[in-house]
Amino acid sequence: MYAVEVENLTKIYGKGDTAVTAIAEATLQVKPGELVALLGPSGSGKTTLLTAIGLINEPTHGRVVIDGTTVADEGWTTGLDLKRVRREKLGFIFQAHNLIPFLNAQENVMVALEINNMPKKEAKDRSAELLAALNLGHRLANYPSALSGGESQRVAIARALANRPKVILADEPTAALDTENGQNVMALLKTLAVENHSAIIVVTHDHRMVEGFDRIFQVSDGRITNGENAPLHWPRGRSNNVIAPEVPRP
């Protein structure tokens, strides 16, 4: 079973003459434990695709299935509690990490657990355990303003992982980080995907980071241009806008 299945997903903003097609007939599947990228220039529709998968942007047409449950079919017509699906099955990582400034590192992770109705004591233990696993055990009581960019992003990752989601959606998670920290975050995501058996979909236009992905979907003008579910390899040192032919993973 796929963790994420997207079939012919289309998103159109506006109506009539002013209608803009942000995503056109996108189809992709991501298996548990896979780390995939949505790669493309600004305005290509990759974030719109991510938000449609993340149940925060209603698709105009097409189907989205998360962990075997159809969550969107020609719009949000399934009657599911989408917030609950987001809480239980999805985790989000942002470019600006979006930590809540008035909560310390541990509370930032705990909030996701408590929103999902985990008892406080349990949430406290799990958040401490998660942060310790991400080498932030000594930073539990620190507020985001006292954390470095890399540390903040790791707290954000811990928060995304807190409820053991089936799918993690990351929007430019390395954009605000230097190369070393960016690579560390990517390596971490890769490890987490495998260890937690989570599908991780990363929106990026940062070509420095494409090495570790299992598959890369090139998005351009709202379309996945490298074919349905086509895996890509982005060779080290190549400039952007050039898609290399498929290279099987070792």
Next chain:
Amino acid sequence: MNLAIRDIRYNRGRFVLTSIGLGLLIGVVMSMGGIYQGLFADAMSISEATRPDIWVVQQGTNGPFAETSRIQEDTRYRIALVPGVAETAPLSFQTVQIERAGKLFRFFIVGYDTKGFGGPPGILAGRGIKQAHYEMVAAQGMRMKPGETIRLGLHDYTVVGVTGKMVSSGGDPVAYVTLADAQEIQFQNDNDAIRNNRERIKATVGGIKALTPAQADLLTRTLTSVTESTHTVNTVVARLAPGANLEDVQGRINRWNHYRAMSDAEQTHVLTTGLIEKARMQLGLFRIILLVISAVIISLIIYTSTIDKMRVIATLKLIGAQDRVIVGMILEQSMLMGLLAYGIGYALIKLTYDKFPRRIVLDSFDLQSLFAIILVICAVSSFVGIRKAMRVEPAEALGG
């Protein structure tokens, strides 16, 4: 996890400063209420200390607190004979303004018969009046101690005792003297005026050619005696015997010429509705305006605070937070701000109310009502922020 508390804890400086500002405003609202209650208490001060059933005043007037009322002192004896009347007391009221320690000083003199009622309600220091003349019991507001003297008219009066916070309906402190002294202070002319009056009467009577010298002398002495008489009072108060019918007694006195028998309820109505109605309306309007200002300020603060947290709210929505989590955060902050501001306002008034020049009465029902109003204002004001928060799209958490 209580997000409202966490946010307040993190931004405690801003929260406390805002609450202090709001607390000052609420303190002013409280003081307005206290001033109103104080006006009421002041207006009723003498009436409540006297506790009569009937106020007999000059016909066609509303009594000594509203306008000039003069009746003869000996009326008390006639009133005492009315069936149902247990006791009577003549009272004289007069506002006096003198210069003391280089400053103008206003107070209210109450003259009473020391053998009757209507005198000071209790003695806090010194003793009550024992001599027929030149002794005074001063209210606390006079700021005089037993043994101090004050010159009124032609004589010095010695303070022999201090009573409580007795004030006139205008808020001036009360000084009690004997009725005779009060009449003298109010009606007795100085020596030059007396001499002038006597000469005027003598000249007028001397001009009547029809009178013999003996008749002229008799008429002069009679007129002089009448014009120099000070046996006038502003009201005679009466207490009824148990079981007596108030309306019957009133009706009997009202049938006499020149008098009006007001019930204590009528007097209270004159004092509260007539004398302080405009002040009450003014204060009430001020309170409403200040409460509206408070509501606008709370709304703005909560709205601004919500705007500051748009990204946080979007993030919470994105990670699946229920609406109640977000509504709770905004509503609780608003309520906590209201609670803290109310506490600050209350503490401020509690610490300063006895330093106001006029009496501030903190009525518990009034304070509880204001507390409830503040909470309602906070709840309603937070709707502006909540409405804004509910419109935040989770997608706003994305992007740089």
